[in-house]
Amino acid sequence: MLQPSEKQRSSDYGPIKDLPGELLSSIESVFKTYPDQSLDLVYKTVIELIKMLHGKCPMRTEVDQTFMRDLLAPLNKQLAKANKKLYEAFQIGDLTKGKN
Structure with missing residues (x-):
């Protein structure tokens, strides 16, 4: 999954910046289940x-x-x-x- 290359910029998004990684983890867990x-x-x-x-x-x-x-x-x-x-x-x- 694409992640922002500019870490400083992504930190401006607050907690929502973690959403892509959390979503990917959730999808992976469904396939494991x-x-x-x-x-x-x-x-x-x-x-x-x-x-x-x-x-x-x-x-x-x-x-x-x-x-x-x-x-x-x-x-x-x-x-x-x-x-x-x-x-x-x-x-x-x-x-x-x-x-x-």
């Missing part, structure tokens, strides 16, 4: 999506293995419905379906 959450999940999921038959690929695919998975699943379902209605409103609903 959930070792199943890895970049491997992303590329493996992409490969599985590519292998799917045309028209069978979902609009959204979840790969999260953290505590967020259960929170995001209902949101993704709602967003999929909203996307479909939006596409239909602009008369491009056919773009949500793959060609066979």
